[in-house]
Amino acid sequence: LAQSSLNVSLFGQLDPEPIHYAGSWAYIAPLGEEYALIGAYHGLSVISIDDSTNIYQVDWVTGPSSNWREITVIGSHAFVVSEGGTGDVGMQVIDLSFLPDSVSQVTTFDSTFGKSHIIEKDILGDPNYVYVCGSAPSAGRGVHIIDVSDPDHPREVAQYAPGYAHDCHVRGDTMYVAAIYDGYLDVVDISDKANPVRITQLFYPNAFTHSCWTSKDNTHLFVTDEVDGLLAHIYDIRDLNNITPVATYSANTQSLIHNCYIRGDFGFVTHNTEGLRILDLVKPDVPVEVGYYDTWAGASGGFHGLWSACPFFPSGKIIGANRHDGLYVWQFNETYAGRIYGLVRDSVTGLPLSAVAIQITQTGDSTLSRTDGSYAFGAIPAGSGGYSVTFIKSGYVSQSLNTPLNAHDSLHFVVDLVPVGFVGTTPALSDEALVFPTKCKGLLKVRSASNFKSELLIFDVNGKLQGTWPIPGPAESHIVLDALPNGVYLFKLSGHQGLHKQGKFVLHR
Incomplete structure (x- = not known):
């Protein structure tokens, strides 16, 4: 169980169909009105979120019954997929342009797949394509690249299908494909959408690669694995032929990390039973948690709590679909670390x-x-x-x-x-004794200015005692070090009344 909240406040909440929820996405109308689209068990819920005192469902589009329903929005159309139903249920295309009055389904694209797990788009780049992952039935169950420039008539231009693709992230001419069951991440050149070509693959220990997202400046990649106990990883991707791990993250290793969406300097992490977690990613190699909001009151671990989070509203609102009780709308105060x-x-x-x-x-x-x-x-x-x-x-x-x-x-x-036993130089004994030279060829000298008896202990750099020599004082004593090999040594000179002196010397013949 996580703590309740930090730097994140609840703007509003709605539970329109109390069964199960999954994906969420943002729609901003031409005049700036903001809508949350969330995937419910029996369909898509379209919710007005402008007024914290009046968050309400505007309309509903029925779809195949499923725990899994994902959405993305391009222009004035929503594109919805799910793993529910039988036969060619495909991708629903929904016209949002008549909000706040209503929405309407304009077509279903089902010519190349039926069920599918998730749908993505390039949020910063080409608005003409969606990418559908985890489909069935289709050869390879890879990524379907679909041209939606005419949303009433979607057209598939290619499939990238070397194996099962659970999710993907698209940034410009590059697609990152999470091959969850095969335990790797594919990096794919999609500059020619009709001919996707693998650039490289990323393998790492215990990989169950679930999802990923690029940083603001496209230099780093945040990768999640959908297993309790596994950390999220951050990779330097400036050289795609030499992808390098730089950091890991988990708020609680008892709970799995589901997804991460990055907006500006912040990563918005859906952490299942730990709820929404927000990371300062100004320095991606040192991610810092700066905010959170817990959505699950039970024990940590398992497939409970927050499924999705979408931070892409101009107002700064963040929405999320909590599996058991629907839509959450938050505001984050943008605390930096x-x-x-x-x-x-x-x-x-x-x-x-x-x-x-x-x-x-x-x-x-x-x-x-x-x-x-x-x-x-x-x-x-x-x-x-x-x-x-x-x-x-x-x-x-x-x-x-x-x-x-x-x-x-x-x-x-x-x-x-300070090593235990070498607790510093006592001034009284420092004034009375001198151990020299710091670079010796086999003879170490101890000189005292007054009459005291002491003991010289010599250690190697690992703290192992090499020998003990009595120092009768007050005359200069010579310590012959023939038995010691060349190297760096530590000494401790213990005197009367507990006074002592410590230091180091180099033996080099």
């Missing part, structure tokens, strides 16, 4: 530290430093007290820092963790 970057090192050796747990006390969020010691994370802006960030690694003394964090911040901190 700040980000913190840096490096974690061993304070004695200066070497980078990996797998350091980095935790924000106020939020409970955490991340790990990478193999090169670097780290990056983000959070919503801190309050007046700022954030307390703690760095934790076994064998080291934990360290915390306090910092303000504002929207759009990119802060940088280098953190040096």
Whole structure:
């Protein structure tokens, strides 16, 4: 069960057919009126959402009975598909131009497929085509590319069908195809709509590739897998022949991520039992959750909660179809995140530290430093007290820092963790003792300015004790290191009254 909401407010809600809901899409009339189109069990519901006090169903178009019904809109026509019915139920084409009075079905395209799972379009590009995925019966059950420039007479121009295509995303001349059961993503050149050609394929561990969407600047791809426990992945796609993973995301790994739709700087994620989640994707390699609204009161996991979300309204409204209780309409206050970057090192050796747990006390969020010691994370802006960030690694003394964090911040901190047992240099003993040279050829010297007895301990860079030498004082003592190989070493000099000194030296003969 997720928390209820953050930075997202409910504008309105409607449950027109209390059975089951699936897809949702936006229609904006010529004079700016906004309508939500949602896929219900027995058909398409067209809902006016301009007035939060009067959200109502304007009209209804019956279709094959199904839990799955998806919609897209081009111009003044809606295109609707479902997995319901028998025979050639095809794609319904619905004229929306007479709203707010009524809508009407003008035709059904059923010449090349019957049932189908989803329908997509290029929301930023060519408005003349729709792309139908997960169809049956049809050879290969791939993607049907359909010319709808004359919506009364749709015309299929090609099929891309190397195998089953569950969903797709189209951006310009490129189509990304989610081959869910085969566990990969196809990247396809569709510059010639009649002749789609595969560019490359993306494979990754445990893939159950369900859906994807490109970032605002078309440099990154957000990919989801429809399985509880699997993370969403973000890939750098600037070079399609070298697609590179850069980040992962999940609000709760007990709940699967269904879809992500990106508008501007934000990703709008349908996260099933975790509801709507909103990500700041200004830096796609460091996605930050900045808002959410939970739509499911039960336990996390399984096929419950939010199916779809559509953020493509000029007003900024977001709509979603919740499986069990219909339409939600939200407003998001567009909170941006700040980000913190840096490096974690061993304070004695200066070497980078990996797998350091980095935790924000106020939020409970955490991340790990990478193999090169670097780290990056983000959070919503801190309050007046700022954030307390703690760095934790076994064998080291934990360290915390306090910092303000504002929207759009990119802060940088280098953190040096002290190994346990090397808790710093005590000034009193620093004044009394000197261990030198820092670069020695086999002879290390300890010199004291007063009469004290101490003990010199030498460790390798992994903290393993290499030897112990008594230092009688006050004269200069010489430590012969013939038994030690060349390398970097740490020392600890313990003196009277618990005083001590620490440091490092390089042995090179």
